[in-house]
Amino acid sequence: MKSKLSRFAVPYVIWMALFVVAPIVLVVIYAFTTAEGSFTLENFASMGTYGVVFYRSFKLALIATLICLLIGYPVSYCMSKEGPRFQRAAMVLIMLPMWINFLLRTYSWMSILENNGLLNQLFQKIGIISLYNGIFGTDYRFFPMMNTQGAVVLGMVYNYLPFMILPIYSVIIKLDNSLIEAARDLGANAFQVFRRVILPLSLPGVLSGITMVFVPSVSTFAISKMLGGGTEMILGDLIEQQFLGGAYNPQLGAAISLVMMVIVVVCMVVMNRFGEGEEQAVML
DSSP states (O other), X not given: OHHHHHHHHHXXXXXXXXXXXXXXXXXXXXXXXXXXXXXXXXXXXXXXXXXXXXXXXXXXXXXXXXXHHHHHHHHXXXXXXXXXXXXXXXXXXXXXXXXXXXXXXXXXXXXXXXXXXXXXXXXXXXXXXXXXXXXXXXXXXXXXXXXXXXXXXXXXXXXXXXXXXXXXXXXHTTSOHHHHHHHHHTTOOHHHHIIIIIHHHHHHHHHHHHHHHHHHHHHOOHHHHHHHXXXXXXXXXXXXXXXXXXXXXXXXXXXXXXXHHHHHHHHHHHHHHHHHHHHHHHHO
């Protein structure tokens, strides 16, 4: 039986070797070599000039992750307290944007946020821009929302929010109601039940959501290019520029990619260890 299962696993192993292991090996080789193929550490030394890009990437990713958590946890909690019909409808509404192409979803925000976009037209018609100019003495014809860090964060939150909601919801919906009833029988109020029972038991979903939002946010390049206009470069843009842009330097791009992968893996390991510690504390 085991030999048959092993044979079925062969295509998967080949697939992983070709499309996961081999690219990582190539990234490592490129990161430690020059264009001529000799060993060097210069690729890592030259990354110091892009410290601002590293800082901006992690800052925006952390902000987007925090906003997703602040929105996603209450939504997940409220969904879990409703009936099955409401939960199914809410799940469809959350998943529906994900059925549309990622780039199309981001393009739609460009038409909403641009200077003559839907939001600025709405603000003009209802008088918000005139009111703002009257209060602060400015002369805005429109609010500049495109090509800003706020637009990039908004794009991250919009695209990755479902990845925060779904893990948290899947954990909360499976919580044993007898634990909540026992806490109430022991005199705990609603806030104490949430703080001492629901929140600790839902931490695995929270940590999964944080990881699933933070990792793509810190490495994205389409959102920052389209909504940031190239003025708010983050790591994904920098890596793409080294491989495909005018500053063609695949060795440097591979070194940046390797450092980013190591940082992301370390963050994931720390989050997993933290989650295991919280689970053990709850069990005790």
